[in-house]
Amino acid sequence: MSESTVVAEIEELTVEVGGRRIVEGVSLRVLPGRVTALVGASGGGKTTTGRALLGEFPSGARVTGSVRVDEALVGYVPQHPAAVLNPARQVGALLYDIARGQVRELPRRARRAAARERVLDALEMAQLPDVPRLLRRFPHQLSGGQQQRVVLAQALLLGARVVVADEPTTGQDALTKRRVVDELAAVAARGIGVVLLSHDLETVRALADEVLVMRDGRVVESGPTERVWLAPSQPWTRELLSEQPTLGGDTPAASDSCTVLRVRDLRARYRGVEVLHTPELALRSGECLAVLGRSGSGKTTLARCMAGLHRTYEGAVLLDGVALPRSLRDRARHQLAAVQYVFQDARASFDERRPVLDQVARTAIRLRGVSPREALAEASKVLNSLGLADELADRSPARLSGGELQRAALARALLARPRVLVCDEITSGLDTVTRRGILDLLVGLLRDRDDLSLVLITHDLDTARLASRIAVLDAGEVVQQGAAEDILTAPVHPFTVSLTEKQAMRKRSAGKRLVE
Template identity: 70%
Template sequence: MTAEYETGAPVAEIRDLRVETDGRAIVAGVNLRVLPGQVTALVGASGSGKTTTGLALLGEYPPAARVTGDVRVSGTVGHIPQHPAAVLNPARRISALLTDIARTQVRDLPRGQRRTAARERVLRALSDAQLPDPEAMLRRYPHQLSGGQQQRVVIAQALLLGARVIVADEPTTGQDALTKSRIVDELAAVAARGIAVVLLSHDLDVVRALADEVLVMKAGRVVESGPAERLWLAPRHEWTRRLLDTRPPSPRERPAEDTTEPVLRIRDLTARHGGSVVVRAPRLTLHPAECLAVVGRSGSGKTTLARCLAGLHRDHEGVVALDGTPLPRSLRHRDRAELRAVQYVFQDARAAFDEYRPVLDQVARTAVRLRGIDRQTAEEQALTTLTGLGLAPDQARRRPPRLSGGELQRAALARALLAHPRVLICDEITSGLDTVTRRGILDVLERLLRERDDLSLVLITHDLDTARLAHRIAVLDAGELVEQGPAERVLTAPEHPFTVSLMETTARLEAETGA
């Protein structure tokens, strides 16, 4: 149901919303009031119901869902999805995408004025969305923009539509501190225009910086709500206190066996995308039982470097050696022992699983394929590993859609560990998780490093708190390896100007949010 509100009243309101799928309530009894020019944040663990609640303002629900309650909205609702490229037509330039919207706003003008008026509206929207050089932006296709630029184009679309409410779904997932700071500024500017922002986020630093009101969700219900300042200073519910407990791990001391021969050595690595050099790493090593964190801004080349190590990016020169023996560039040319030795855990765990087969079957297949053991033994080992990582046997036997993001990430870790790897590469595996689930994954990694002296870890991350898990840190900027050294030294006394800027921005964001 949609209704107009009087001036000064909420621009959107949800009353007693209940959404059921397969007889299970994923949202139960949620109430929400959204005021003009304010930021209302919904926070909670994966599967808590915050996305379902936010999308209800757009009239979107899971397939075959049973919905009760009342959702009322005044005016247009814009949407900034977690992955903005998904809502931008890749075959059309930005000018075409935005002009189509602008033309609907100038239909009442004389025909000779419409084109000029539409273009002016487009340029103003891009400027209001804080996109530099709007004229140049109009000539590009979505794939020629960074993730942050794509996000700002989506904001421009919402501004052109005259949105009174914007639902921002995890807008900072996978972003470094510098990009996060820019996103905070963008959303604050949107709210300053009198537009209501509904922020769905696990990133409590961003919520602290932006939110006026906060709703804390758990298992489909709001367990606590109120003004942001009160909630940070005096949380009342135990679950809220757990979410706010964001203590990072302490920097780890360098292992005593640092003088041993590296398990992995990189020399003169140059990686390309379509002829353009995207990564240069003259020298980088990983020692036995060591954790190396690779940090940098989004688009700095961290994932490309990791994919070169795993044989997933073959367009590179130089040497990647395992125990002194060069590895083939492509995993297609690596033998079973080489595939087993270097395992990769992807950021998007859900996309890495077949949604139609039980998780246990998919985890066990790794041991059958790479270690050559029989199916029954593989399933027994898979179940032991999964339960050791915190998944109950009934969860292990479910299909991926029935598990949360954090549960699937644990399953992805189990699958890689079942190969008995020498090197485990974890690519942003905590970036899309809430603080509780993220802490649980980091605890698992800390335990693996403590208990497995035959395992080394490469941790790809934009999050400097997560990087504290490492013994050493390597910093990438625009594809160049600009600094590396012991984690405590890099985090507290960085030497390269980019690393200094990264640390200062992180400290400033924490100071602004009171973290």
């Protein structure tokens, strides 16, 4: 590939903020029709490097090196898609604005039809179903996966020659991930250069032509994807690519313990439309229940009903046999502390103007009556245990990575000393090393605290294996539930079957590579 075909290039990029180098000496080339992936731990510099192609850097950053985009329009698909979607405008209006800008040279009568055709084509390419209904929705009415696909459609509408995809499969089920992989591969096949920033190693291996492994702002290893996967030269790369470990022992079974939370004949509505029906679901004390399903299946709606964040429903959510008020604003302080919710989009759950440490400590002050001094000390201890040093905790949320903020959100919930911890896709945006640490921590919490129960909202089968029981949701209905071993060894619903078959194929493939 000749130098003239390079559409974007970064050379010896160094970004320093507040005396700390968050990116140091990074170089990469973006070639048409090729996918370059940046992988590494949260806070390793991937997003800063990717956003440099858009000419965007953190506030107050000192930047050296060079970034060249050779007359290329750069599209960006962010990790948190809600941040770039106007909440006050319907999806159709957002997309038509872009499409009309692309057809301004056409006669007036032809513009409307051409813009509509472009929008519908982009939505189809982004794998978004039920187009007419979706166009009338506002961003907050979409699931996280749907929001990401709308943003991808925006990038396609722009006609970009370079697409920076920042965690495009975060929070999505296996079937949706496959569609995203297919779409990004099709984008590259059209001659567009793709820069993929991801913790999802399966997606990286399926898509990327070249991989750059980052740690602490530096590229520690790079090369063709298969070479890096099969023969990594650096210890950090080997650790990053290692298989998900067994979490060590069984999750405590709670068959004989009392039910702490029960969902009974729950029918949740959104703008008058029923989106979830759960006749019966029970969580016992000391138990881990995984709620498994694809994007848009109703998992988050169920979790939000439990936490008092979605109040438009019939039926009941009971704590110790007593119905909880539908809205968290009507719940007593002990009820708020008892059921804590960890958001999938951690960044949106923090106040950008206050240090993270103060916000985490506030939970203990407000819900447990702890003094500010004691709360700060406890918050620092919990954050440290999750891998966030005091220097990071004293920063504003804007200066932390998505993975770091997810850990801070978990710490904030733990400071309430909850009896039920509802975790909504909290590992979906984390690298493999950090994900293992979070899951190990959750296992330890269940073992150390007999009074703690865990609800894991997930699309990921490996994460669901942490649970003692699994409930599978599809199209707003609980289609299968029972002991985790039974669900995983004898799946009934097509979604569960597809996940187990995919994992079996992956293991067979890994074994074949090992033999070779």
